[in-house]
Amino acid sequence: MDNKNKKIILASASPRRKELLKQAGYDFDVIVSNVEEVITKSLPWEVVEELAYQKAKDVFRRLLSEIDYSFINEDDYTLTVIGADTVVSVDDKILGKPADKNEAYEMIHSLQNKTHQVYTGIAILDYNFSTRKTVEKYFYEKTDVTLFPMTSEEIYDYIDTGDCYDKAGAYGIQGQFAIFVREIQGDYNNVVGLPIARLYQELKKIH
Amino acid sequence: MDNKNKKIILASASPRRKELLKQAGYDFDVIVSNVEEVITKSLPWEVVEELAYQKAKDVFRRLLSEIDYSFINEDDYTLTVIGADTVVSVDDKILGKPADKNEAYEMIHSLQNKTHQVYTGIAILDYNFSTRKTVEKYFYEKTDVTLFPMTSEEIYDYIDTGDCYDKAGAYGIQGQFAIFVREIQGDYNNVVGLPIARLYQELKKIH
Numbered sequence: 001m002d003n004k005n006k007k008i009i010l011a012s013a014s015p016r017r018k019e020l021l022k023q024a025g026y027d028f029d030v031i032v033s034n035v036e037e038v039i040t041k042s043l044p045w046e047v048v049e050e051l052a053y054q055k056a057k058d059v060f061r062r063l064l065s066e067i068d069y070s071f072i073n074e075d076d077y078t079l080t081v082i083g084a085d086t087v088v089s090v091d092d093k094i095l096g097k098p099a100d101k102n103e104a105y106e107m108i109h110s111l112q113n114k115t116h117q118v119y120t121g122i123a124i125l126d127y128n129f130s131t132r133k134t135v136e137k138y139f140y141e142k143t144d145v146t147l148f149p150m151t152s153e154e155i156y157d158y159i160d161t162g163d164c165y166d167k168a169g170a171y172g173i174q175g176q177f178a179i180f181v182r183e184i185q186g187d188y189n190n191v192v193g194l195p196i197a198r199l200y201q202e203l204k205k206i207h
Numbered sequence: 208m209d210n211k212n213k214k215i216i217l218a219s220a221s222p223r224r225k226e227l228l229k230q231a232g233y234d235f236d237v238i239v240s241n242v243e244e245v246i247t248k249s250l251p252w253e254v255v256e257e258l259a260y261q262k263a264k265d266v267f268r269r270l271l272s273e274i275d276y277s278f279i280n281e282d283d284y285t286l287t288v289i290g291a292d293t294v295v296s297v298d299d300k301i302l303g304k305p306a307d308k309n310e311a312y313e314m315i316h317s318l319q320n321k322t323h324q325v326y327t328g329i330a331i332l333d334y335n336f337s338t339r340k341t342v343e344k345y346f347y348e349k350t351d352v353t354l355f356p357m358t359s360e361e362i363y364d365y366i367d368t369g370d371c372y373d374k375a376g377a378y379g380i381q382g383q384f385a386i387f388v389r390e391i392q393g394d395y396n397n398v399v400g401l402p403i404a405r406l407y408q409e410l411k412k413i414h
Contacts, residue, residue, distance in 0.1 A: 024386045143390075148408060178396055179231050179407035183350075188395040189385055200386035201355060 005076055005077060011059040011083045016174070017194040021082075023189060024196050033058040033083070044089040045140045053138055056083025056123040076130050078207065083123040086193045088169030090116035098170040104159050107170035110181025112150040112180065116169070117144045118191045122199055126206050137205055141195035143186030145173070150180055213284055218266040218290045223381070224401040228289075231403050240265040240290070251296040253345045255328025256286045260345055263290025263330040263389060269335060283337050285414065290330040293400045295376030297323035305377040311366050314377035319357040319387065325350045325376070329406055333413050342413055348402035350393030354379070357387055 008028035010021055013149055018030055035058035041047050067079075088095040098104035106155040123138040150158075158177060164170040171177045173184075173191045187195045225237055242265035248254050267288040274286075277390035295302040297317055305311035308371055326347050333342040357365075365384060371377040378384045380391075380398045394402045 020385070023383060025383055148404060173395075176230060176232055178227070179404050181394065181404050183393050184395060185392045186390050187388065188380075188391060197355060197386050197388050 005078065007077075007079045009059060009063065009079070009081045011055045011081050014084075014193050016172075016192050017084055017180050020189055020192060020194045020196045021199075028082075031059050031063070031081075044087050044094050044117065044119045045121070045142065047094065048055065048087055048119045049123065049138050050121070051085035052121035053123040053136075054083070055085065056081045056125050057099070059083070060125040060127070071086050076128065078128045079125055079196040080124060080126045080203070080206070081197070083125075084120060084194055086118065086120040086190075088116060088118050090105040090114075091167075095169045097166060097168055098164060101159055104134065104164045104170040105155055108150065108155045108158065108164070109152075111169060111198045112147045112155070115144050115146040118145055118169070118186075120190045120193060120195050122195065122202075124199075124202060124206065137202060139202065141187055141190040141198050143188070145184050145191060146182045148180050148182045149157060154180070180181055212285065212286075214286045216266060216270065216286070216288045218262045218281070218288050221291075221400050222360040223379075223399050224291055226254060227399060227401045228406075229402045231391075231407060234290075238266050238270070238288075251294050251301050251324065252328070252349065254301065255292040255294055255326045256330065256345045256347050258292035259290040259328035260330040260343075261281065261290070262292065263288045263332050267295060267334070273408055284337045285333055287331060287333045287410070287413070289406070290332075291401055293321060293325065293327040293397075294373050295325050297321075299318045302376045304373060304375055304414065305371060308366055311371045311377040313356065314363055315362045315365065315371070316359075318378070319354045319362070319375060322351050322353040323376070325352055325393075327397045327400060327402050328350070329402065329409075331406075331409060344409060344413065346405065346409065348394055348397040348405050350391055350395070352391050352396045353389045355387050355389045361387070 010028050010030050011033050013032045021065050033055040035054050037051055039047055095107050098107050117204050120139050120140050121140040126135040161176055163175050187197055189196045215233050217237050218240050220239045224336055240262040240328050243263050244258055246254055248257050302314050305314055328347045330345040368383055370379050370382045398402045
C-alpha cells in the first residue's frame with residue numbers, strides 16, 4: 001500500500017489485530033486508548049460499534065491535540081485512527097473474556113454443538129490536514145461459527161492450554177481450538193478480531 | 208493428544224498442512240509420496256479424494272514393507288498415514304497451481320467478484336499391528352469462498368508478492384490475499400489445505 005503522507009494508527013493492544021493489519025501490507029503504529037469504556041447499547045452489533053468508536057475517538061483526539069502542525073507541509077497528509085472491538089454472542093447473551101477456569105468452561109460449554117455469532121465493530125476516524133475535514137465511519141461484521149460437539153475432557157484440555165483467557169467467548173479460532181470448528185459463514189479474520197477485507201475496502205473509499 | 212503407540216505420518220510436503228496438524232496438537236512425521244499421480248475422475252471432489260488416496264497409499268505401502276516388526280511388541284500399536292489434495296473449482300473448471308504470471312493473472316481474474324469452491328480430499332490409512340487390521344477412510348470437505356471485485360492493479364500487486372505460485376487457484380487465503388476475501392462458508396483451514404476439524408473427528412472414530 002502506498003502510505004506516503006498517510007499516517008495510520010491502530011487503537012488496539014491486540015497482537016492478533018496488529019498481525020492482521022501488518023499482513024495486509026499496511027504501515028502503521030499502535031497507540032492504545034485508555035478511555036473508560038461506557039456501554040449504552042444492548043445489541044451486540046451496536047455494542048462493538050460503540051466501543052470501537054470510543055477507543056478510536058480517544059486516540060484521535062489525543063493525537064490531534066499533540067501534533068505539531070508546522071511539520072506538516074505536504075499536500076493530502078492524513079491521519080487515520082482505527083478502533084476495533086469483538087464480542088461473541090450466543091442465545092442473545094454477549095460473551096466477553098472469561099474471568100477464570102469455571103467461566104471459561106461455562107462459555108465453551110454453551111457454545112459447543114451449535115452456531116453462535118462473532119461481531120467485530122470497526123471505527124475509522126480520518127483527518128485530512130489539507131482540507132481540514134474529518135471523516136467518521138463505523139461498521140460491523142458478523143460471522144456465524146458452528147462448533148462440533150465437545151466432551152468435558154475436550155473442553156478442559158483446551159482450557160489447560162491457557163489459550164482461552166484473553167479471548168471473547170473463551171476460544172481462539174486460530175489456535176488449537178480449530179479442531180472443534182465445523183464451519184463458519186462470513187469473514188474468518190473477523191473472528192480473529194479484525195475484518196481486514198471489509199476494512200481494506202472501506203479505507204480505499206476514504207483515501 | 209495421546210500418541211503413545213500411535214505413529215502418525217503426514218504424506219504431504221505442504222508446510223501449511225504440517226503447520227495445521229502440529230497446531231492441532233498431533234505428534235507426527237512427514238514422508239512425501241513420490242507416486243506418479245493418475246487422475247481418472249473429473250469431478251473436483253472425486254479428484255481430490257483420488258489423489259489424496261494415491262499419495263497416502265504409496266507412503267503406507269512403503270512403510271509397511273520397510274518396518275521391522277520385531278520392534279513392535281506393544282499392544283495396539285498403530286500406523287496412520289494421512290494424504291491430502293486441494294483444488295480450486297470455478298465455473299466447472301478445476302484450477303491447480305499457476306505455471307507463470309499470465310496464468311496466475313487469468314486464474315485470479317476468473318475468481319474475483321464471485322463465489323468459487325475449494326475442495327480438499329483426505330485419505331486416512333490405518334494399520335493396527337495387534338489386530339492386523341487395515342482401515343481405509345476417505346472424505347472431502349468443500350468450502351465456498353466469495354471474493355470482492357479486484358482491479359487489474361490489485362491482481363498484479365498480489366502476484367508481485369510471489370505468494371501465488373505454489374497455491375491452487377493462485378492465491379493463499381492466509382496471507383496478504385485476505386483483504387479480497389469477502390466471506391467463506393465452510394472450514395477455513397480446508398482452504399489453507401487441511402480440514403483439520405473434520406480430520407480430528409475422523410481420527411477420533413478410528414482410534
